[in-house]
Amino acid sequence: MHALVIGGGVAGPATAVALRSIGAQVTICEARPAQDKDAGLWVMLAPNGLAALEVLGLKDAVLRESLAGAAGPSGFAPIRRAGLYRVLREAAVAAGARILHDRKLVAADTFADGVVARFAEGPALSGDLLVGCDGIHSRTRTLIDPDAPRTRYVPLLNLGGFASGVDAPGEPAQLQFVPSPKGFFGYTVSGSREVWWFANLPWGAEPTRAELAAMDRAALTARLLDTFASAPSFVRDVIRATWTDLYALATHDLPTVPVWSRDRLVLLGDAAHATTPTSGQGSSMALEDAVVLAQCLRDLPWSQAPARYEELRRTRVESVVALGARASAAKLRSGIPDNSLDWVLDHRIDWSSRV
Numbered sequence: 361m362h363a364l365v366i367g368g369g370v371a372g373p374a375t376a377v378a379l380r381s382i383g384a385q386v387t388i389c390e391a392r393p394a395q396d397k398d399a400g401l402w403v404m405l406a407p408n409g410l411a412a413l414e415v416l417g418l419k420d421a422v423l424r425e426s427l428a429g430a431a432g433p434s435g436f437a438p439i440r441r442a443g444l445y446r447v448l449r450e451a452a453v454a455a456g457a458r459i460l461h462d463r464k465l466v467a468a469d470t471f472a473d474g475v476v477a478r479f480a481e482g483p484a485l486s487g488d489l490l491v492g493c494d495g496i497h498s499r500t501r502t503l504i505d506p507d508a509p510r511t512r513y514v515p516l517l518n519l520g521g522f523a524s525g526v527d528a529p530g531e532p533a534q535l536q537f538v539p540s541p542k543g544f545f546g547y548t549v550s551g552s553r554e555v556w557w558f559a560n561l562p563w564g565a566e567p568t569r570a571e572l573a574a575m576d577r578a579a580l581t582a583r584l585l586d587t588f589a590s591a592p593s594f595v596r597d598v599i600r601a602t603w604t605d606l607y608a609l610a611t612h613d614l615p616t617v618p619v620w621s622r623d624r625l626v627l628l629g630d631a632a633h634a635t636t637p638t639s640g641q642g643s644s645m646a647l648e649d650a651v652v653l654a655q656c657l658r659d660l661p662w663s664q665a666p667a668r669y670e671e672l673r674r675t676r677v678e679s680v681v682a683l684g685a686r687a688s689a690a691k692l693r694s695g696i697p698d699n700s701l702d703w704v705l706d707h708r709i710d711w712s713s714r715v
Contacts, residue, residue, distance in 0.1 A: 367493035371629030371646035373448035378654035380455040389463035400441040401520045407435035408707045409644025415711045432533030438548045465499045470623035490625045498631035505619040511612040513566040514688045518609045520558035521602040528555050528594050543587040544691040580606045621666035633677035639684030659714045
């Protein structure tokens with residue numbers, strides 16, 4: 361079996377590693393150029409995501425790249441997106457997958473014996489299966505179902521960055537929350553006074569791309585300092601000491617995607633079930649998906665595997681999306697998100713069992 365994996369973020373390389381473990385040939389098709397460095401800021405990998413990485417044999421490598429070199433007291437591991445992408449892509453290549461850059465998917469033709477993917481640039485590629493790991497704005501999703509739902513705007517603006525030399529309370533790699541009347545601040549620290557932070561600001565109307573691009577560093581810093589004027593002083597110290605670029609992102613999710621697969625096309629990760637960053641589960645859900653899809657393809661004929669994969673995953677991931685929506689609503693009320701997450705965090709996939 362030759363799988364064409366569309367997308368080279370978290371979901372794509374993880375899927376490649378999982379599929380290589382069952383003997384599939386894999387080509388990852390990434391729209392961005394090889395030299396692109398815009399990999400976002402950082403994520404918290406949850407215990408269930410780390411458990412999925414353990415199935416893939418990658419947990420230790422990812423933890424070495426994380427903020428504290430280990431999971432924090434609550435079992436979460438903060439890691440820069442760029443570092444996570446690098447570890448996963450290197451693992452995919454080491455496992456025998458091929459990565460092609462500048463391959464933006466535009467169309468896919470399916471046949472009884474395979475699929476042909478066509479790109480904005482470069483030659484078409486043929487395979488037995490196409491796995492859409494191409495994120496919340498997935499092209500694969502619309503190829504599977506032209507009537508697929510559009511993303512839903514959640515009225516929060518996301519910002520974040522990295523700061524050094526600031527004394528912020530908390531244990532290394534433990535996520536801390538600071539709600540305030542005008543916004544929500546979260547952060548984690550290393551043992552060397554490095555602070556990784558994010559902020560959520562209520563934002564009524566969805567900003568356009570032009571409006572987001574016009575929010576320069578000075579304006580965003582001023583807005584953040586005003587938002588957290590009544591917060592503990594270290595929050596403003598962190599904002600002032602931030603040495604990375606500041607940019608704002610609108611928040612979106614996908615409550616449900618009715619159709620996950622068609623013929624030889626199947627969705628995975630945010631392409632099928634995007635949740636808000638507030639859930640803390642976007643990357644972990646994608647990692648779980650990768651393991652379960654590979655398990656289904658290992659144990660079932662390819663014609664049955666996508667349906668079984670969806671059956672095993674849909675209820676869980678849609679519940680996580682709903683959890684993220686509730687947590688985002690709590691932030692709009694200056695509240696703390698629900699901490700009753702055992703049903704999410706304790707989930708483990710038994711790779712040795714048959715599906």
